[in-house]
Amino acid sequence: MIRDEETLSILLDSISRFVREVLVPAEAEVAELDAIPPAIVAQMRELGLFGLSIPEQYGGFELTMEEEVRVAFEIARTSPAFRSLIGTNNGIGSQGIVIDGTPEQKAHYLPKLAAGEIIGSFALTEAGSGSDAASLRTSAVRDGDFYVINGSKRYITNAPEASIFTVMARTNPTLRGAGAISAFIVEKDTPGLSLGKIDKKMGQQGAHTCDVIFDNVRVPASNIIGGKEGVGFKTAMKVLDKGRLHIAAVCVGAAERMLDDALNYALDRKQFGQPIAEFQLIQAMLADSKAEIYAARSMVLDAARKRDNGDDVSTEASCCKLFASEMCGRVADRSVQIHGGAGYISEYAAERFYRDVRLFRIYEGTSQIQQIVIARNMIKAARK
Numbered sequence: 001m002i003r004d005e006e007t008l009s010i011l012l013d014s015i016s017r018f019v020r021e022v023l024v025p026a027e028a029e030v031a032e033l034d035a036i037p038p039a040i041v042a043q044m045r046e047l048g049l050f051g052l053s054i055p056e057q058y059g060g061f062e063l064t065m066e067e068e069v070r071v072a073f074e075i076a077r078t079s080p081a082f083r084s085l086i087g088t089n090n091g092i093g094s095q096g097i098v099i100d101g102t103p104e105q106k107a108h109y110l111p112k113l114a115a116g117e118i119i120g121s122f123a124l125t126e127a128g129s130g131s132d133a134a135s136l137r138t139s140a141v142r143d144g145d146f147y148v149i150n151g152s153k154r155y156i157t158n159a160p161e162a163s164i165f166t167v168m169a170r171t172n173p174t175l176r177g178a179g180a181i182s183a184f185i186v187e188k189d190t191p192g193l194s195l196g197k198i199d200k201k202m203g204q205q206g207a208h209t210c211d212v213i214f215d216n217v218r219v220p221a222s223n224i225i226g227g228k229e230g231v232g233f234k235t236a237m238k239v240l241d242k243g244r245l246h247i248a249a250v251c252v253g254a255a256e257r258m259l260d261d262a263l264n265y266a267l268d269r270k271q272f273g274q275p276i277a278e279f280q281l282i283q284a285m286l287a288d289s290k291a292e293i294y295a296a297r298s299m300v301l302d303a304a305r306k307r308d309n310g311d312d313v314s315t316e317a318s319c320c321k322l323f324a325s326e327m328c329g330r331v332a333d334r335s336v337q338i339h340g341g342a343g344y345i346s347e348y349a350a351e352r353f354y355r356d357v358r359l360f361r362i363y364e365g366t367s368q369i370q371q372i373v374i375a376r377n378m379i380k381a382a383r384k
């Protein structure tokens with residue numbers, strides 16, 4: 001749902017220019033140093049990139065889902081590490097509060113998240129609980145006006161930078177399953193909270209993950225999201241529905257960038273006396289990529305519009321995440337192939353993107369989890 005086409009196009013133009021003029025030239029340095037220069041982070045704040053999805057009353061842009069995916073198409077045309085830094089404040093690190101938070105929680109945390117003054121992070125995954133999210137073991141035991149949290153979370157995006165965590169923990173440790181899980185807002189400086197060492201990843205250098213450890217962390221009872229026990233798993237699932245749509249849009253943007261690079265290379269590179277773009281076997285790879293990107297882009301826009309209409313898009317979000325992330329992997333592979341030997345050399349972005357985009361098929365629900373969500377929803381609907 002585009003509320004104001006003119007305002008949106010100004011925003012999209014300024015983001016697209018920022019990507020081309022500032023982020024793309026900094027890609028190699030960010031990958032090399034495994035850090036985004038503070039001056040760039042400051043520019044991201046100035047552009048309002050941390051508050052895209054946060055309501056206007058708390059200082060954000062309050063983009064509709066359609067507007068948000070169109071922004072994601074643009075911002076993803078560069079190293080995913082840049083998107084990752086703003087990704088949690090716009091997605092999994094804020095949306096639990098936006099969707100289910102109490103008015104006090106919203107008023108307290110959302111303005112700081114929207115301004116990029118603090119980073120929010122989402123702590124669901126554990127060493128023993130990944131795809132089977134409802135099996136998580138971290139516990140939160142009530143003690144007067146507090147909950148005492150114990151446990152440990154794994155691969156938590158932006159944890160090293162985060163000031164607050166949305167933490168899913170079991171408020172009734174004797175009960176198994178989703179119904180005993182509650183979501184908490186936990187501030188980084190709370191005694192007993194510590195971080196593991198930064199994970200060494202296959203790609204996305206500049207974006208950081210690490211373990212988050214809770215050792216008798218006392219959190220005020222008022223920090224339980226929505227003020228209610230036992231609904232934290234549902235909050236997490238709702239957050240992920242939206243997140244999956246956003247990631248699908250990111251896959252489209254990254255694929256478009258990789259295809260542009262591959263096309264430019266194919267036009268430039270000559271073999272057998274002509275640009276390799278003239279060869280039909282190269283053209284097949286370019287054309288398949290173009291068609292698949294178009295399909296993913298259309299799916300994402302359709303699902304985003306449905307969500308803006310108030311529809312339940314759990315199935316559509318999973319369809320988009322599944323198709324777009326797998327498509328992105330195929331485009332990355334063809335981009336390396338079109339680059340030939342150069343595609344295997346780190347001097348070219350193709351090699352880096354190939355590693356960076358591998359994560360899209362894994363996080364915010366693997367492709368296999370998306371398949372399960374889609375099929376289960378189909379079966380449930382058919383049985384009704």
Ligand code: COS
Pocket residue numbers: 092122124125130131132133134178179233234237238240241314363364365366369372373
């Ligand atoms: N929106 C709202 N509620 C939802 C929901 C959604 N999208 N999906 C499930 N729920 C609810 C269910 O309705 C159910 O509630 P009731 O018990 O009241 O009926 C509850 O949540 C439990 O759901 P379900 O029984 O489907 O849970 P499962 O344990 O079978 O797990 C999957 C479901 C596999 C889909 C879930 O564990 C999952 O998404 N795993 C992947 C986790 C993930 O993406 N991790 C990435 C890391 S976080 S970046």
